[in-house]
Amino acid sequence: MHARKSRRFLLPVATVFLACGGCSDDPSGGGAPLGEEQQGIATFYDADGSGNCSYEPTGDLMVAAMNTPQYANSAACGQCVDITGPKGSVRVRIVDRCPECESGHLDLSRQAFARIADMHLGRVDITWTPVSCDVAGNVEYFFKDGSNPWWTAIQVRNHRLPIQKLEWRRGTGGWQDVPRESYNYFVNASGMGDGPFSVRVTAVDGQQLEDTLDSVLDNRGVEGAAQFR
The missing domain is CATH 2.40.40.10 (RlpA-like domain)
Known part of the structure; x- marks a missing residue:
């Protein structure tokens, strides 16, 4: 028997975009493909x-x-x-x-x-x-405790499909990748500013959701406007 103990180390949404981008041969990022x-x-x-x-x-x-x-x-x-x-x-x-x-x-x-x-x-x-997971409602963006305009960590929750990447931008600027940490947060070490700002989440099959968030929160979540198909 293998017995180990468990380890542990709302804002308005303005826009939604749902698309299937170019899918890689192994969209899992090295995990187990759907x-x-x-x-x-x-x-x-x-x-x-x-x-x-x-x-x-x-x-x-x-x-x-x-x-x-x-x-x-x-x-x-x-x-x-x-x-x-x-x-x-x-x-x-x-x-x-x-x-x-x-x-x-x-x-x-x-x-x-x-x-x-x-x-x-x-x-x-x-x-x-x-x-695919049987989930109700839309995806959620949860901000880690300690998040602020100068250091921002976001976790995607309540998603039907595994998340491949998260990007962000301000206004009409270009999308920037947010690095993913092993503890399941996407962390922008320079922060995302006071807001508003947009985030774009890509699932392992290439579907994308885009939401605009008003500000950075601290240990709180905000519901997105859509769910992956």
Whole structure:
């Protein structure tokens, strides 16, 4: 049995743009592409919904930690995965990283593991496939605690599809990439100013959402105007 404890290290929206840009051969950024079946193993740990993806604990414990190679510097965060084991199937959301797990390995919550195998087994062979999440409402932009006009960290939440990148711009200027950190925030070390400013989020299949935000918040979120298809 693999038992590790969970780790942790509104504004008006003006515009929306939905498009499919040029998709790369591996849009996952090195993770597991949508719809591509994976072979691996499952273990379990004492999950509470928090972890390396910087989400808060949740009452929905159908969650898992992704192995480090397919975590892809947090690109797997928020991704949904269908898992089939010897006893049954379950859908989980990726909320954490398993640093010691090799490619193909998923570390599940106890509740999720019980859906696919008997608990006493502790470690079982599985197949798993990344899928779109069944979410309600639009995407959310959550600003990390400490964010301000001179240092801005944004996390995309409530997304149907894994997020490939986030860009920002002021006015009609050019789009600028915002680097992604392993703890699942896009961080602009120079800040985004007082606002308003626009953000553009690209999903792994090339779809894009564009929103205009009024200002930088501190440890608060704002709902976007649309959701990925």
